[in-house]
Amino acid sequence: MPIPTISYLNEKGELASGYTPQISHEALLRGYKVMMMTRLVDDRMITLQRQGIITFAMSSLGEEACSVASAAALSIEDWMYPQYREAGIMFWRGFTPQQYIHHMFGDRDDLMYGRQMPNHFGSRSINVVTVSSPIGTKIPHAAGCAYAIKLQKEKIVAICYFGEGATSEGDFHAGLNFAAVRKVPTIFFCRNNGYAISTPCCRQFACEGIASKGEGYGIEAFRVDGNDFFAVHDIVAKARQHCVEGKGPVLIEAMTFRRGAHSTSDDPSQYRLDDEVKQWEAKDPILRLRLYLEKQGLWDKQKEQQLINEVTESINQAIAKAKETPLPPIEMMIEHVYFEAPAKLKEQLHEIKKVSLDD
Numbered sequence: 326m327p328i329p330t331i332s333y334l335n336e337k338g339e340l341a342s343g344y345t346p347q348i349s350h351e352a353l354l355r356g357y358k359v360m361m362m363t364r365l366v367d368d369r370m371i372t373l374q375r376q377g378i379i380t381f382a383m384s385s386l387g388e389e390a391c392s393v394a395s396a397a398a399l400s401i402e403d404w405m406y407p408q409y410r411e412a413g414i415m416f417w418r419g420f421t422p423q424q425y426i427h428h429m430f431g432d433r434d435d436l437m438y439g440r441q442m443p444n445h446f447g448s449r450s451i452n453v454v455t456v457s458s459p460i461g462t463k464i465p466h467a468a469g470c471a472y473a474i475k476l477q478k479e480k481i482v483a484i485c486y487f488g489e490g491a492t493s494e495g496d497f498h499a500g501l502n503f504a505a506v507r508k509v510p511t512i513f514f515c516r517n518n519g520y521a522i523s524t525p526c527c528r529q530f531a532c533e534g535i536a537s538k539g540e541g542y543g544i545e546a547f548r549v550d551g552n553d554f555f556a557v558h559d560i561v562a563k564a565r566q567h568c569v570e571g572k573g574p575v576l577i578e579a580m581t582f583r584r585g586a587h588s589t590s591d592d593p594s595q596y597r598l599d600d601e602v603k604q605w606e607a608k609d610p611i612l613r614l615r616l617y618l619e620k621q622g623l624w625d626k627q628k629e630q631q632l633i634n635e636v637t638e639s640i641n642q643a644i645a646k647a648k649e650t651p652l653p654p655i656e657m658m659i660e661h662v663y664f665e666a667p668a669k670l671k672e673q674l675h676e677i678k679k680v681s682l683d684d
């Protein structure tokens with residue numbers, strides 16, 4: 326039997342009758358602004374890559390409610406393990422466009438010192454564990470983190486974000502089973518956005534989506550409209566409560582759609598029709614929340630323009646600064662990885678320095 330999708334906000338910005346919002350107007354407005362910031366930054370990063378200024382970019386166009394509304398339902402002490410389409414969690418937790426853009430440039434002021442690909446962000450100060458390129462590897466890590474939380478009797482959770490494609494990795498099964506058996510406080514947040522690069526869901530799994538897999542592990546699972554800020558917020562708040570009460574992990578499948586290309590290295594016109602993408606435009610999470618806020622008298626065209634101007638200006642300034650920021654020193658390639666860099670790496674560094682001097 327198909328698992329129902331929890332949804333409260335329709336495409337006209339109206340709430341289902343009988344539903345009472347569980348989030349304050351203040352938090353909703355902040356959520357709206359953070360989703361807009363995420364979209365404007367993403368859009369600009371794609372352009373910068375096309376101009377040859379940065380090497381690579383990925384956007385979360387149309388999926389912003391998944392990251393921002395879930396982050397809004399958590400506590401800052403909760404540990405986050407994002408994939409790469411979760412820039413919104415960074416902005417919700419106070420990461421600035423300047424910090425993010427230094428990362429996208431991989432310059433000296435990038436917290437990763439340019440050792441990661443762009444969009445592989447993280448920050449110790451806001452409890453966000455750095456993104457790893459190998460898909461799914463963070464799923465058992467989050468389960469392990471939650472085991473530590475349980476042993477230390479802390480009242481917090483670990484949330485792990487991943488796409489539906491990641492569920493084909495063995496790590497997904499190992500992570501969920503471990504978390505279920507040990508009854509640890511992990512929220513497994515799967516963004517089902519229809520595609521894993523060019524592979525559609527129907528070529529990824531034969532069962533009824535991802536939520537149905539929870540049963541097999543003995544994990545409470547929910548399916549939610551991933552483009553509905555209210556629904557995502559409420560289900561993550563409920564999952565958090567379940568976790569901190571010691572009732573074990575929760576699996577959430579957020580139904581959404583990847584409207585952009587997988588990354589700047591991808592051309593989706595090779596494997597899907599524009600019509601499919603167009604159908605999702607009306608379900609846009611930002612548009613839906615904007616219509617709601619306007620109906621409540623909390624938002625209008627003037628505020629919208631002012632927000633766009635302010636965010637665009639901060640992005641412009643951040644890009645200008647990043648362009649003037651030097652690359653990290655070459656030594657950073659081998660520092661902060663080992664307590665002491667192995668002799669082989671030191672030797673290689675010496676060779677690189679010699680070549681760059683010879684040039």
Ligand SMILES: Cc1ncc(C[n+]2csc(CCOP(=O)(O)OP(=O)(O)O)c2C)c(N)n1
Nearest residue numbers: 410458459460488489490491518520521522
């Ligand atoms: C272990 C592993 N296999 C393959 C890849 C190449 N790869 C990068 S992203 C991706 C698709 C992931 O899809 P999904 O988990 O649905 O996330 P989405 O990009 O849709 O947000 C693949 C196959 C990888 N990075 N790691």
Ligand SMILES: [Mg+2]
Nearest residue numbers: 488489520521
């Ligand atoms: Mg996907």
